[in-house]
Amino acid sequence: MIDVSIVIPAYNRLWCLPRAVKSCLNTQCRTEIIVVDDGSTDGTWDWLESQPDLIKVKQFNQGQTYAVNKGTLLARGKYIRFLDSDDFLEAGIIDQQFTAAEQSGAELVYSRVDNYVERTKEKIQRPDLGEVADFMELQLSKRYGSHFLGMLFRTDWVAKVPRRPDYAMREDRMFLLEYLLLEPRIAYVPGCAGYWVNHDDQMQGNYNGLKAQVTNWQHLNIFKVILGRLSEQGKLTQARKNAAIEVLWVLAHWIAKDYPKEALGVVAWIKELNPSFVVPDKGLMGLLFKTLGFKQAQRILRLRRSLLLR
Numbered sequence: 001m002i003d004v005s006i007v008i009p010a011y012n013r014l015w016c017l018p019r020a021v022k023s024c025l026n027t028q029c030r031t032e033i034i035v036v037d038d039g040s041t042d043g044t045w046d047w048l049e050s051q052p053d054l055i056k057v058k059q060f061n062q063g064q065t066y067a068v069n070k071g072t073l074l075a076r077g078k079y080i081r082f083l084d085s086d087d088f089l090e091a092g093i094i095d096q097q098f099t100a101a102e103q104s105g106a107e108l109v110y111s112r113v114d115n116y117v118e119r120t121k122e123k124i125q126r127p128d129l130g131e132v133a134d135f136m137e138l139q140l141s142k143r144y145g146s147h148f149l150g151m152l153f154r155t156d157w158v159a160k161v162p163r164r165p166d167y168a169m170r171e172d173r174m175f176l177l178e179y180l181l182l183e184p185r186i187a188y189v190p191g192c193a194g195y196w197v198n199h200d201d202q203m204q205g206n207y208n209g210l211k212a213q214v215t216n217w218q219h220l221n222i223f224k225v226i227l228g229r230l231s232e233q234g235k236l237t238q239a240r241k242n243a244a245i246e247v248l249w250v251l252a253h254w255i256a257k258d259y260p261k262e263a264l265g266v267v268a269w270i271k272e273l274n275p276s277f278v279v280p281d282k283g284l285m286g287l288l289f290k291t292l293g294f295k296q297a298q299r300i301l302r303l304r305r306s307l308l309l310r
Helices: 019-022 044-049 064-074 091-102 137-138 171-181 210-230 240-255 261-272 283-309
Strands: 004-012 031-038 055-059 076-083 108-115 120-124 151-154 186-198
Touching: 004 019, 004 064, 004 091, 019 031, 019 044, 044 055, 044 108, 055 064, 055 108, 076 091, 076 137, 091 108, 091 151, 137 171, 137 210, 137 240, 171 210, 210 240, 240 261, 240 283, 261 283
Parallel strands: 004 031, 004 076, 031 055, 108 186
Antiparallel strands: 076 151, 108 120, 108 151
């Protein structure tokens, strides 16, 4: 019997994968570490073959989502957690969250996740979340809501929510929101669960051009799906609508850079969600949107960007 399975997808991250694996060792509960090599070419597989206590799988390069799903299918633990190969866990957190899950009967246990700057080795503490009254509302917002590496899930519940390749650039967000739609019992463990590592080869940091717009579209579609399902269930409260608007307003700005008509559609949706919506921007930017409206303000901003690029 396995208590906790840890699934680590890896692609050309031999420089940090050993650290991620090491952070999962020395537990009191019974754990298994599953590493899925997504077609690496940097010696990752050779290193994995030298590690006797890992479950390792190799596949042709298909992307992180497929690697995570493959690892999940192999998981034998009662609980499961996901860890990117460039991140790492705090010592003792696996046991602490496992104990909390067992004692409370929770299907989701969360703690805070701190930042780690690879270049300087600096650890940056994030705020403790404490007990959250509406975890779905928090995750719909742009406020800090921890990170999936700081969460423990029930494996049999995760089986109901496979990771979605059609949301590949935001699939962790889609997974968490779809998991929350199942209304799991939730437990909180104080302290730091692990570290989200900031480095030059970060996937999110390299989104630009077409990738950036695809990411924006996926993010927008997540809200359409999740808010639609909450509405069908009669659980789309005004607080949850307002939380989503925090992100949708920012998304509208990003989309407007290349697709102004579609951005206007997002703004119209925001006003449907909250007819009393007030532009949150401060200073000159806020004044611009409040006096001219979104369409005219974006025209001025596009003109300004084009002049700066000359």
